[in-house]
Amino acid sequence: MAIRVVSGRGHQWLLTERIGSGSEGIVYAVDDPRALVAKLVPDPPDREAYRRRVERLVRQRREPRTVRLLSGSPTRLAWPMVPVRTVLGGGTDSIDGYVMRDMRLAYQPFTHLVSPAARRAFLPGATWATALAAAEALARLLAELHAGGYVVGDLKPDNLWVDTQGRVGLADVDSWQFTDGREVFPGRMRTPGYTAPERIGPVGAPPDSSSDDFVLAVLIHQLLMSGLHPFTGHPADGGDYLSLDDNLLQGRCRAVDRTSVVLPRSAPPADLLPRRLASLFGDAFGGTRPHAWLWAEELAVARAAERLTVCAVQKLHVYTIERPWCPWCDQAERGMDSYPGADSARGAP
Amino acid sequence: MSTYEMGLADGCEERQPVVILLDTSASMGRPAESPRIDELNDALARWFDEVRSLSRLRSRVEVALITFDSRVRAYDARAESLVPVEGVASDRLFAPVDEVRPPRLTASGVTRLTEAVETALTLARERYRALQGQRVQVRRPFLWVLTDGAPSDAEGQPQDAAALAGTARRLRQGEEQGECIFQAVGVRGADLPLLHVLAPKSTLMLDSYDFGQILDLVFQSSDQLGAVQHADDAHRQVAERAARQKRMDELERKFR
Numbered sequence A: 001m002a003i004r005v006v007s008g009r010g011h012q013w014l015l016t017e018r019i020g021s022g023s024e025g026i027v028y029a030v031d032d033p034r035a036l037v038a039k040l041v042p043d044p045p046d047r048e049a050y051r052r053r054v055e056r057l058v059r060q061r062r063e064p065r066t067v068r069l070l071s072g073s074p075t076r077l078a079w080p081m082v083p084v085r086t087v088l089g090g091g092t093d094s095i096d097g098y099v100m101r102d103m104r105l106a107y108q109p110f111t112h113l114v115s116p117a118a119r120r121a122f123l124p125g126a127t128w129a130t131a132l133a134a135a136e137a138l139a140r141l142l143a144e145l146h147a148g149g150y151v152v153g154d155l156k157p158d159n160l161w162v163d164t165q166g167r168v169g170l171a172d173v174d175s176w177q178f179t180d181g182r183e184v185f186p187g188r189m190r191t192p193g194y195t196a197p198e199r200i201g202p203v204g205a206p207p208d209s210s211s212d213d214f215v216l217a218v219l220i221h222q223l224l225m226s227g228l229h230p231f232t233g234h235p236a237d238g239g240d241y242l243s244l245d246d247n248l249l250q251g252r253c254r255a256v257d258r259t260s261v262v263l264p265r266s267a268p269p270a271d272l273l274p275r276r277l278a279s280l281f282g283d284a285f286g287g288t289r290p291h292a293w294l295w296a297e298e299l300a301v302a303r304a305a306e307r308l309t310v311c312a313v314q315k316l317h318v319y320t321i322e323r324p325w326c327p328w329c330d331q332a333e334r335g336m337d338s339y340p341g342a343d344s345a346r347g348a349p
Numbered sequence B: 001m002s003t004y005e006m007g008l009a010d011g012c013e014e015r016q017p018v019v020i021l022l023d024t025s026a027s028m029g030r031p032a033e034s035p036r037i038d039e040l041n042d043a044l045a046r047w048f049d050e051v052r053s054l055s056r057l058r059s060r061v062e063v064a065l066i067t068f069d070s071r072v073r074a075y076d077a078r079a080e081s082l083v084p085v086e087g088v089a090s091d092r093l094f095a096p097v098d099e100v101r102p103p104r105l106t107a108s109g110v111t112r113l114t115e116a117v118e119t120a121l122t123l124a125r126e127r128y129r130a131l132q133g134q135r136v137q138v139r140r141p142f143l144w145v146l147t148d149g150a151p152s153d154a155e156g157q158p159q160d161a162a163a164l165a166g167t168a169r170r171l172r173q174g175e176e177q178g179e180c181i182f183q184a185v186g187v188r189g190a191d192l193p194l195l196h197v198l199a200p201k202s203t204l205m206l207d208s209y210d211f212g213q214i215l216d217l218v219f220q221s222s223d224q225l226g227a228v229q230h231a232d233d234a235h236r237q238v239a240e241r242a243a244r245q246k247r248m249d250e251l252e253r254k255f256r
Ligand SMILES: [Zn+2]
Pocket: A311, A312, A313, A314, A317, A326, A327, A328, A329, A330
């Protein structure tokens, strides 16, 4: 298999293997000395609008707001570099897409840090400090792109990347909501478990920075709680569990009301969070959503070296000095060690 | 909770039961020079081997395999053998997706499709109730039937639409009560009109797919089941995913 794509200027690339497929597009490796990949979107709802969308994004690379977002190394955004379309003879419809940087070079999939099983396998040295660093990096990135007038809309683990230091990258820029001053390019994708309540349902609201801020809080919760989604739990009223979104809509959330859900005994303890962050989660899921920049500031405070301490038993157990003893040991005693380290048998199911 | 139960994630993740009904009737033994059943066996072996690298599926999905020819049997993943469903606790027939070493199937006999579907419905319902009872965050079970033929009755006679009506109605009820999602997949030779009777809104003809691609579709779409969602929406999502997949496969084939 080698799909051939061409840019508007006639430059051709060969796409080699398929390396991923998401809700709308499929990502291919590109035969090129630079580390590039290409995303093709077979059936956008409006083909012309999708072409314009990609063209505008490519043009915006040179705008000051975007230049700032793209500065630094490794690059945090898989921004579209060149619009491409497939080359086919015989009058077949071509498929549109774009070429972007291959995030796999600098990063791993975000789930490698979030999911306990994947973390053991791919990031065995990661600690709660890494989670805090990633949370802050994510909040900062989101705050910056909101300041630039962008809305992610479909913020979710599948679009995110992370490295061993907790640096964070973001892909699928073509699904963002933005404007070029004349035309608004709407965000419309939604992902179960990562959608603000006002966007759930048959006629969901369009995304805005506030709906992004909601999902940011979900992701930060998962990072700091060893993967635990904030709307995890069986309904405490004895009814059936339906979905995370159902829990969300019914206000079942441990961070807001501890009596609303029943969690497995082996869940990370609720009181592992510094008081300030716990109260931000309460606001995010049950009150006025904190802005991304506020999250970034508070996370920076929480992860300062003098605010963290290391467990005497297991050096990968890092926790806040506000807690008198190690929450990860507490959790391990109940059957699940979130940060077991490579040499520990504990926590392996 | 047994260690076997702990094989899935850490108990805090959602659980997605998936029941796959596989046609193992005589027609799957054709064509003689490269029987479809061999193709299916290879795809199953490869897919369940590769799933170990898919951390999200590993931590969420549990699977029950049911085969149907003249008999309906289920795969006991721990005993690694196909067993009659009666008398086996439904819990025993579901295994974490990365702990399944699939059986080597052989093709013979007629196509007891309706009996298999009824069995799967019961199995899924029991499992769903059991996990809700254990306060596991279980999602609606996803039922998939893969067939290349037409349903027959116990005597091997072809069934008509009227004979399928009862099963079709129970499927519809199950979906409306939020107990399951049912999808039918036809491969070469499948009797589409009859599958449409069983699954009017969720029958896919995937004759250009190989079984590996079908298994990908089965598990990826089972895992992406939306939130507070009507079964019809789920069916539409699966169809869209299949169409997109097909378009890309055709494209890749053209360039091969
Ligand atoms: Zn400890």
